[in-house]
Structure formats: structure tokens, C-alpha cells
Amino acid sequence: MAALLVCWAFLPLLATAFSWHGLWYELGLFGPHPSLSYESFDVKSPEVHVKQWNPKCEEGYVFLSPQGHGYPEPGPLVYDHKGQLVWMERAFGEVMDLKVQQYQGQDYLTFWAGEFDGTRGMGQYYMLNSSYEVVHIVAAANGHQGDVHEFRVTDQGTALLTIYDIRQADLSALDGPKDGWIYDSLFQEIDIETGELLFEWRASDHYAIDESRLPLANKGSSPSPQDAYDYFHIDSVDKHPRDGSYLVSSRYTHTITCIGSTGEILWVLGGKRNSFTDISSDGSATGFTWQHDARWHSDNELTLLDNAAWERGYTCDHSRGLMIELDFANWTADTLHRYESPGRLSSHSQGSLQVLPRTANVFIGWGKSSAYSEFSVDGDLLCDFHWGPRIFFWFGWTKSYRAQKSHWIGRPRNPPDVEVDDTGRAAYVSWNGATDVAGWVLQRASNGSVPEDAFESVQYDPKEGFETTVELVGEGYFRLVAVDFEGNHLGATRVFEAYETWDTAEAIKSSLSIFSEGVFQWTLVGICATGALSTAVWTGRRWLREVFTSSYKRLRSYWGVTKYELAC
Ligand SMILES: *[C@@H]1O[C@H](CO)[C@@H](O)[C@H](O)[C@H]1NC(C)=O
Ligand SMILES: *[C@@H]1O[C@H](CO)[C@@H](O)[C@H](O)[C@H]1NC(C)=O
Ligand SMILES: *[C@@H]1O[C@H](CO)[C@@H](O)[C@H](O)[C@H]1NC(C)=O
Numbered sequence: 120m121a122a123l124l125v126c127w128a129f130l131p132l133l134a135t136a137f138s139w140h141g142l143w144y145e146l147g148l149f150g151p152h153p154s155l156s157y158e159s160f161d162v163k164s165p166e167v168h169v170k171q172w173n174p175k176c177e178e179g180y181v182f183l184s185p186q187g188h189g190y191p192e193p194g195p196l197v198y199d200h201k202g203q204l205v206w207m208e209r210a211f212g213e214v215m216d217l218k219v220q221q222y223q224g225q226d227y228l229t230f231w232a233g234e235f236d237g238t239r240g241m242g243q244y245y246m247l248n249s250s251y252e253v254v255h256i257v258a259a260a261n262g263h264q265g266d267v268h269e270f271r272v273t274d275q276g277t278a279l280l281t282i283y284d285i286r287q288a289d290l291s292a293l294d295g296p297k298d299g300w301i302y303d304s305l306f307q308e309i310d311i312e313t314g315e316l317l318f319e320w321r322a323s324d325h326y327a328i329d330e331s332r333l334p335l336a337n338k339g340s341s342p343s344p345q346d347a348y349d350y351f352h353i354d355s356v357d358k359h360p361r362d363g364s365y366l367v368s369s370r371y372t373h374t375i376t377c378i379g380s381t382g383e384i385l386w387v388l389g390g391k392r393n394s395f396t397d398i399s400s401d402g403s404a405t406g407f408t409w410q411h412d413a414r415w416h417s418d419n420e421l422t423l424l425d426n427a428a429w430e431r432g433y434t435c436d437h438s439r440g441l442m443i444e445l446d447f448a449n450w451t452a453d454t455l456h457r458y459e460s461p462g463r464l465s466s467h468s469q470g471s472l473q474v475l476p477r478t479a480n481v482f483i484g485w486g487k488s489s490a491y492s493e494f495s496v497d498g499d500l501l502c503d504f505h506w507g508p509r510i511f512f513w514f515g516w517t518k519s520y521r522a523q524k525s526h527w528i529g530r531p532r533n534p535p536d537v538e539v540d541d542t543g544r545a546a547y548v549s550w551n552g553a554t555d556v557a558g559w560v561l562q563r564a565s566n567g568s569v570p571e572d573a574f575e576s577v578q579y580d581p582k583e584g585f586e587t588t589v590e591l592v593g594e595g596y597f598r599l600v601a602v603d604f605e606g607n608h609l610g611a612t613r614v615f616e617a618y619e620t621w622d623t624a625e626a627i628k629s630s631l632s633i634f635s636e637g638v639f640q641w642t643l644v645g646i647c648a649t650g651a652l653s654t655a656v657w658t659g660r661r662w663l664r665e666v667f668t669s670s671y672k673r674l675r676s677y678w679g680v681t682k683y684e685l686a687c
Pocket of ligand 2: 448
């Protein structure tokens with residue numbers, strides 16, 4: 120009785136179980152890869168923790184290519200705008216840079232797939248149509264292998280892609296050997312239809328080795344090419360829609376370079392050869408470091424993700440997106456907007472920034488940290504999602520090179536999947552990749568070999584997340600038909616038989632057995648103890664956070680992480 124009374128006090132706490140779940144999630148109590156499993160689908164998907172949501176966030180799907188240390192199911196992944204699974208596929212193995220792009224007036228899902236050695240990729244680029252079938256495979260020309268960092272389809276039906284080419288180079292400017300090895304950075308423009316090479320640019324023809332900010336640290340010094348020095352590290356290529364010039368981001372020289380149609384450098388933003396006077400209040404317009412994903416926003420505005428950190432150092436304690444305005448009359452650069460990472464997280468590699476087409480909101484994928492966020496154009500945080508625990512962000516155990524938000528219509532060729540519960544009273548239904556399902560119509564027939572039209576519709580269940588649980592009415596032969604918001608039939612599951620197998624009397628007895636004295640009391644004690652412990656942690660969560668942050672900082676300095684002069 121006393122236990123009962125004490126427990127009443129904790130009831131309000133139990134009611135807030137959802138936020139508790141979030142706290143445990145972020146602290147890593149569900150492990151490095153919290154995931155959701157399904158009855159009708161045999162792949163587990165990373166569970167998303169919605170930290171913040173706002174209806175001003177643009178409608179659309181989120182495209183990720185998760186991978187990382189021990190990450191169980193690498194491959195492309197699509198979430199809806201609330202973080203519910205829409206599509207996962209393992210057939211391609213590890214992929215990078217999943218996104219939607221337009222080619223010849225149609226939407227394609229595009230990504231890189233192949234082998235990845237930790238620095239460069241050696242593979243090809245895939246283009247899937249709305250039924251998730253491979254329609255084009257684009258390869259690099261001149262005997263090269265396509266790298267992970269960029270695959271950009273232009274309005275002219277061409278593709279921009281990156282290549283990392285290991286070759287010999289003189290490293291004596293950095294006190295290295297004369298016959299050392301580098302990863303050279305190239306990009307190519309390829310005609311998608313014919314595969315013809317239209318343009319190629321090689322960094323080492325235009326950038327000196329000592330323009331790199333990456334310490335040599337014995338890289339590239341061995342007689343074999345195994346441990347080459349990645350001096351430039353190309354990580355994005357964009358093409359100006361009107362003048363045709365190329366915009367290249369180099370992470371290790373801290374530069375954004377504009378390249379003319381004959382390969383010559385027109386100007387450089389940032390780095391040792393910067394062409395602009397920085398008139399921003401904090402020097403960020405030219406002082407970004409280790410950045411990713413430079414894109415034209417207008418004729419004189421560009422966006423990028425300023426990681427401001429690499430594995431062994433940082434120039435700012437957190438990463439942020441930047442919108443930079445260039446003045447080509449006076450050669451000045453100014454930062455118009457900053458998109459500061461929520462919780463001041465630092466992403467020390469990878470990441471992306473996208474200005475969304477309808478709202479002009481800014482969508483950022485935090486690369487090595489399993490998080491993505493959406494901001495208003497002025498920099499107010501609107502939505503914030505984690506798809507792995509915050510406590511492991513630094514390690515990159517769950518990461519996606521880029522994240523994109525986009526409109527997408529997916530109509531898979533495979534039928535929906537269904538699994539019947541042991542009791543024969545419920546069915547679980549899902550349709551991997553289908554985007555326009557509004558709900559499920561349960562249909563029944565008395566006989567398994569009846570024609571399609573002999574099925575009668577008995578019930579409608581609106582779709583709940585990736586998988587919907589449908590209660591079966593009656594017995595016999597069933598199937599579930601996916602319908603869209605207009606009531607059109609999109610596809611049907613296989614026909615399955617279901618009969619009531621559950622013994623009702625047995626069920627009541629077994630559900631009552633929990634009230635046998637000992638079990639009941641111990642359950643109460645268990646609930647109360649958990650409640651008390653949880654309260655203690657909740658009250659002390661600030662303190663806990665302090666402890667985690669300070670030990671994390673200590674760890675970083677222990678690993679030789681250098682704090683450079685701060686640029687933020
Ligand atoms: C997708 O491509 C496959 C193979 O080329 C084709 O059979 C299918 O009709 C295409 N789907 C759509 C919606 O265009
Ligand atoms: C260049 O600077 C001058 C003087 O500061 C200013 O008057 C002029 O408007 C600037 N030009 C542009 C295109 O902003
Ligand atoms: C199933 O229904 C069809 C058409 O109504 C009938 O011809 C057939 O004999 C039935 N089969 C069984 C096993 O009842």
C-alpha cells in the first residue's frame with residue numbers, strides 16, 4: 120500500500136516519458152545506433168530524435184547516406200519531414216551524397232557508390248527514377264574512378280564530378296621529399312547522354328603545395344603511394360548558370376576558387392591567395408576554414424558550410440553556415456547571414472548547406488555529427504533533428520557526408536510488404552519507398568483464388584509512419600490496398616489467410632497473472648526506483664552536461680587538438 124502511495128507521486132514524471140526518452144537517447148543509453156525495427160520490413164532504421172520542429176520548415180523529404188564505425192546498414196536512406204522512415208536500400212552497399220536532381224525535366228535520385236579508402240572514393244554515380252530503378256550510370260573519363268565528394272547535374276544535362284588521383288609531387292616546399300606522393304584533386308564535366316568528357320581541371324596545375332593548411336606530418340613521404348598527402352581536398356564543384364564558370368571548394372587550402380572556361384583562376388575567396396577585402400564584422404567572409412559545399416546563391420552571393428574544425432584543430436568552437444556577398448567592383452566580401460550550429464556543435468569533417476527552393480530556408484547537414492537543422496534565411500533555428508546520440512557526435516559513428524531536403528515522388532515497383540501477427544488478429548503493412556500513400560484499405564474474400572474484384576473492402580486505416588498496424592476484421596483471405604489522398608489504388612499486398620488462433624480464456628488468465636502478489640509488488644518497486652533515479656538525473660542534468668563537456672574538452676586536448684586563433 121505504501122509503495123502505491125509513493126508511486127502516485129511519480130505518476131506525473133512517468134507521463135513525461137517522451138522527453139526522458141530523448142535524454143537517454145542523447146546520452147547514448149540506447150547505444151551508438153538507436154534504431155527502430157519493423158514487423159513487415161527486415162531492416163532497422165536509425166531512430167530520429169526531433170529536438171525542435173516548426174511548421175515554417177519546408178515540406179519535403181530528407182536524403183541521407185548513413186555510414187560509420189559499426190553502423191549496421193549502410194546505404195541510402197530517406198526520411199519524411201518528421202523523421203519517419205520512407206526508404207532504405209542495402210543493394211548498393213555504402214553510398215554517398217544521396218540527393219534528388221533534375222535531368223531532362225525529370226527527378227532522379229542520385230548517389231555515388233563504390234569503394235572508399237577513407238579519403239577518396241573509387242566508383243561511379245547512379246541515377247534512379249521514381250520507381251527506384253537505375254536508369255543512368257555515369258563514370259569518370261580518362262581512366263579515372265569517380266570520387267565521393269561531388270556529383271552535380273547541371274541544367275545543360277552535364278554532370279560535374281570529382282576525382283582524387285594519387286601522383287608524385289615535389290614536397291620540398293614543406294620540408295618533405297622531392298619525390299613524394301599527393302592526392303591530386305580533379306574535376307570533370309561529362310555529358311550524361313554520351314559519356315563524353317567536356318572539361319577537366321587539375322588542382323596541381325594551379326595550386327602550389329605550400330598553399331595547403333594541412334600539416335604534412337610525414338604524409339606522402341614513403342616510397343610507395345599508400346600514404347599520400349591530400350594537399351587540396353576538393354569537396355564541391357558548382358557551375359554558374361549563366362557565365363559557365365566553375366566554383367570549387369578546397370577544404371585543405373581553405374579556398375573557394377572561381378575557374379574560367381579555359382581552366383584559369385578568375386578569383387579566390389579565402390586562403391593564401393585571397394582576392395577580396397573582408398568587410399565582415401568577424402572576418403568570416405574570407406576566414407572560414409576546413410569548409411564544405413560552396414554554392415552560388417545569386418550572381419554575387421554564395422553559401423558554404425564553415426566547419427571551422429578538422430580532426431586535430433579548430434578555429435571556432437562550433438561550425439556554422441555562411442551566406443557571403445561578393446562585390447566585384449570593389450573586391451570586398453561580407454557575411455550576410457550566419458547559421459550557427461544548435462548546441463554549438465562542431466562538425467570536424469563533411470557536411471552540407473542547401474538553400475531550399477520554396478521558402479529560401481537554409482538546410483544544413485552536420486556531416487560527421489548525425490544531425491541536420493533548418494534555419495530561416497536570417498539565421499533563426501526552425502527545426503533540429505538528431506539521428507544518432509549527441510554524446511557520440513565527435514566520433515562520427517553515425518554520419519552522412521551530406522544531407523538534402525527535397526520534394527520527391529517514390530513509386531516502387533515492388534508490392535507493399537505485410538506480416539501477420541501470431542494471434543491472427545493484426546497485420547503490419549509497409550511499402551518501402553512509396554511516398555503518396557495516405558492509408559490502407561483492408562479487403563477480404565472468402566476464398567483465396569477469387570478474381571481481384573471479388574474482394575470486398577471492409578475497413579480503412581490511415582497510414583501511421585513507416586509501418587501501419589491494421590486490426591483484422593473477421594476471418595478468411597485478406598489483402599491490404601494502398602490508397603492516396605484521392606482514393607486511387609496504388610498497389611496491394613500479397614493475399615494472406617488469417618484465422619483467430621488466440622485462446623481468449625488463456626489470454627485473460629495470462630494477463631491477470633501479473634497481479635499475482637509478488638510480481639505486482641516488485642513491478643511497483645521497480646517503477647518507483649526508476650522514477651527516483653530518473654528524477655535525480657533530471658535534476659542534475661545541467662551538472663551532467665558540464666561533466667560531459669569538460670571531459671570531452673580534456674579528451675580533445677589529450678589527442679592533440681589545436682585551437683588556432685579564433686575566427687568567430
Ligand atoms: C524507371 O526505369 C525503368 C527501367 O528503365 C522503367 O522500366 C520504368 O518504367 C521507369 N519508371 C518510371 C516511372 O519512369
Ligand atoms: C565601392 O566603394 C565605393 C566607396 O566605398 C562605394 O561608393 C561604391 O558604391 C562601391 N561600389 C559598389 C558596387 O558597391
Ligand atoms: C473459389 O471461388 C471460385 C469462384 O467463386 C470457385 O469456382 C472455387 O470453387 C472456389 N474455391 C474454393 C476452394 O472454395
